[in-house]
Amino acid sequence: MLQQATSLDLAFQALADPVRRTMVERLSRGPATVSELARPLAMSLSAIGQHLRVLETSGLVRSAKVGRLRTCWIDPAGLLVTGRWIIARQASVERDLERLGEHLAAPTDPWRDP
Amino acid sequence: MLQQATSLDLAFQALADPVRRTMVERLSRGPATVSELARPLAMSLSAIGQHLRVLETSGLVRSAKVGRLRTCWIDPAGLLVTGRWIIARQASVERDLERLGEHLAAPTDPWRDP
DNA sequence: AAAATGCTTTAGCAATAACTTGACTATCTC
């Protein structure tokens, strides 16, 4: 990972950690403060803050501070980019399996014998 | 990541690296050998072998060696688990936004005033 | 105004990740 990380790198990287996925699962049910996110996770508030920063720079989560509470919520666009990538790969795989099916069904190879 | 990594951890972790995503993109168009995977990636064959190992233990890719060639292909089940997780989150977010819409439309708060 | 709450910052540390190089082992090809 020499070059600068793309948004896809950052998003998948962010989702690779179970703690961060737990945070995203919580936030997908509605906004929460940092302390609320920390509650079920046996870990310092500082650590949660660091995970939150990763989620924010990845574009999956947004937040704003009002008073002494920081409220966080999902940015749907973040989930969209990762979801789209996976769906595109699934589509490619399906097309490939389809070609394989045709190949097995045909008496002659359509590539070598057009 | 103290406890043993789940398949979701491994899959997202695997997809977090641009080199491995390039390999997956190639394989989603059809099987390939290790050298074919390495061709467009300016990196030693050894490094590709290590990336391949990550992809295999994550469940995204499978491979088998015949003669001196190792052929690799996508395991669709691998993409499925990550895809499902993301779609489930997107669905949660939508439900949440819907609730927010109702809340804004209603003259009274449906939670505090049932 | 004092104390509690809710973060934030910094520094440090152990573990992991992503390579490289070099040596090695099969398997084809000539």
Next chain:
DNA sequence: GAGATAGTCAAGTTATTGCTAAAGCATTTT
């Protein structure tokens, strides 16, 4: 059987990750 090809293994290096602990700083609450 000599040489090229395809991949594997082990060791070493450097950078990044995921924490912790301790101190700091605004906002509320009492």
